[in-house]
Amino acid sequence: MSISTKYNPKEVEQKWYDSWMQRGFFHSEPNPNKEPYSIVIPPPNVTGVLHMGHMLNNTIQDILIRRARMQGKEACWVPGTDHASIATEAKVVAMLKERGISKKDLTREEFLTYAWEWKEKYGGIILEQLKKLGASCDWDRTRFTMEEDMSAAVIEVFVDLYRKGLIYRGVRMVNWDPLGGTALSDEEVLPKETMARMYHLQYEVVDGASSEPAYITVATSRPETIMADVAVAVNPKDSRYTHLHGKKVRIPLLGREIPVILDEYVSVDFGTGALKVTPAHDLNDYELGQKHRLPTIDILNNDGTLNEQAKLYVGQDRFAARRNIVKDLQEADLLVKIEEYQSVLQTSERTGAVIEPRLSMQWFCKMDDMAAPALEAVLNDDIRLYPPKFKNMYRAWMENIRDWCISRQLWWGQRIPAFYLPNGSFVVATTAEEALELARGESGDSQLQLSDLRQDEDVLDTWFSSWLWPISVFNGFKDPDNKDILYYYPTNDLVTAPEILFFWVARMIMAGYEFRKEMPFKNVYLTGIVRDAQGRKMSKSLGNSPDPLDLIEQFGADGVRAGMLFSSPAGNDLLFDEKLVEQGRNFTNKIWNAFRLIKGWEVDESLPCPNETAISWFESRFNEAFVQIEDHFSKFRISDALLAVYKLVWDDFCSNYLEMIKPAYQQPIDKRTVDETVRLLENVLKVLHPFMPFITEEIWHELKTRKQKEFLIVAAWPKKDKFDKDIIQKMEHVLHVVGAVRNTRNSKNIPNNKQLDLYMKVANQESYISFMPILHKLGNLNEVRFVEENLESGVISFVVGSDEFFIPMEGNIDVAAERERLTKELEYTKGFLASVDKKLSNERFVSGAPEAVISAERKKKADAEARISAIEQSLAGL
């Protein structure tokens, strides 16, 4: 035979992917005769490259979409990328810097030209990589969140929400990223545990009377902000400071006088019980400031350096300023002590910079109203989260939702459609022309020109476009009644990482109800995080993240797909180990060799079929497994579904079925067995296909000649069918007997190729008849026959169920060893019987337990008794 003993994925994968594409199997159009099934991809950043998280995520989506396609649904998986404003802008800035160009020297238009150039050249690599994985996306539908129609939808939504009063502009305390030079939403901020320092500073009490200066000690982690202090607050109940009520203190170094204020908010037992109030640079202080009508002094520039208002350290970075002021305070003897303590630093998710709480004019989206139906939908299971533990998290977040800061001080993104009039007021409109008309109306100045209007410089948060994704990919804004959106929306399943549950999933649900009055998807499957074998998160800096393309190169896409899934129960993190992928690769090889065996058979049409039992057994076994597999799918237990298929293929089909039917070496095989085996294998290939699309398609075509469009990718998914439980049980019993024979062989060091005889003293001979050939073959037995009496000597005996078996041994057997083995088994069985007896003699059990349980217990007793007498007889015969 010329087929290689090892499966070679490389050429096979490219061949079939091209073939599928060419025949348009991935493409979907609304078809009223078919049930729609749609998934929108979580659009990866356009700057992104494929990492292990994408691999897992997209493998799962592909499995779902392929299965749906085979189920005869109109399966549509929409791919695309996200413009990722901060990440992309940062890349473009870096690229420009390399070319010696500074963003500052460019106009907005020039910068965007570079950015688009960059996007066209480097963007979307990740989509090409997904093809290598086998992703069967409808590539004709590829979208990008910043393409014209998508951006138009974003602007339209902004205007709509503004007019509904759900978007407003205002000065608020926001999370400022000094490195990115932009505001961020609360979700884009990551807390980071760090050791921080608490500085205890002396504020001199202003008191004309005494000549000796008096001080109050204030604890702060940010001494560089003292120049922005407007008060020192103490708890009114704090007796230590009663004498300071109504007094003023002087800011160290600066000397500016600020009042001592009283507020319950201050904890008596934290720090020194005295809090410096810096409204411009801390949210709590801001609120205190509002309450006590204090001024705000903002001493920071956009980039985190100190401005003129600070008076000291002007122009220095906030951290440099901190070092310097600490030194100066020390020298002035105003620093009492420094304490180390565990604290949480807020950092930017994108740039890693320490976030500066900062008062700033931004755009916000009101969330309360939109959150209500979105929360309801999840609580009442209209939308289901898998695993369901995320429901609680979702609820907690939605119930405490805060307004969303949607403006970003960047250029790459959808520009906010607000236009300012010379008088400082503004109008919001989708186009400048429309804005002009509005502006003329509102200002009463009919002479206003376009050039008088100035559009807001900011762009919108990327998520403000992503949250529309399930609607906008089907053009649901531009053309709300088009046939795509009517057919595919709501989509069916969303597969994504729990990290973006709030960023994205929750907001999509809100957008779905707000703009289409309908959920965006029915199920949300949240995958785990891919970690390394030690449980560490994969990261570039640790270098523990394998390159997915290398893995595919090495193990084949099918192997990698299977490997990823071997250990990824829903919602649990996946501890990735190359061994898993190896196991996946080995699995492809196993399948390949099963195929080689079948392919190599020579058919003799004159032969009768000796394998009816094996055939109907596997048929039943397949149907039994299929029910389990479908059940796993229905619960999004993809990993368990794969494992069930794995065992069906490896254990049932290969180790058992094929071994039962395969003819002796170089012997021909009958036609019926071959036909049936091919048919059975076809079913196996079908359930395997979503997991391992390439090798299954390859074998599908190699197995027999197929018609034009007869591809596995569109073959009919099996239907649930009744199965014969009886034959499955009997086979299991027979396989136990086979196991016992093999065990005997192994423990007595009898070579595999030496045939043995087997005598069977069984209760029901009938039930063995049709399995005799199988017993012969798998046990490698010579004579097999029923006996009525125990064989007395020179035999090894064993019991399966309550049937006894004897294998005559040539030469002497080790009587002592046999006796020991049987005695052990006897003891165990007696113990077992005793426990059953105890149960049955317990009146409360007999009266309390259901009938089925009691009769099961009785059967146990009978079996055990039969076993005991069998073993005892064997012992007596030794």
Add this chain to the structure above:
RNA sequence: GGGGUGUUAGCUCAGCUGGUUCAGAGCACCUGCCUUACAAGCAGGGGGUCACUGGUUCGAAUCCAGUACGCCCCACCA
């Protein structure tokens, strides 16, 4: 600080409505095999007081309470 969730074999995890498919799977491990589909393999095997303590029950890995440890999410103590 609030909420969630977990603890079962060396590792990763199943175990749905308490009772023979209740102590399981995969990997790892051990033994023996180059038996013509497959050594990326075949056959067999060992291994767990189901975290701890109490309770409910005829019966608990499974239900309840508490304890310990872990993880996740949220949160403005300087």
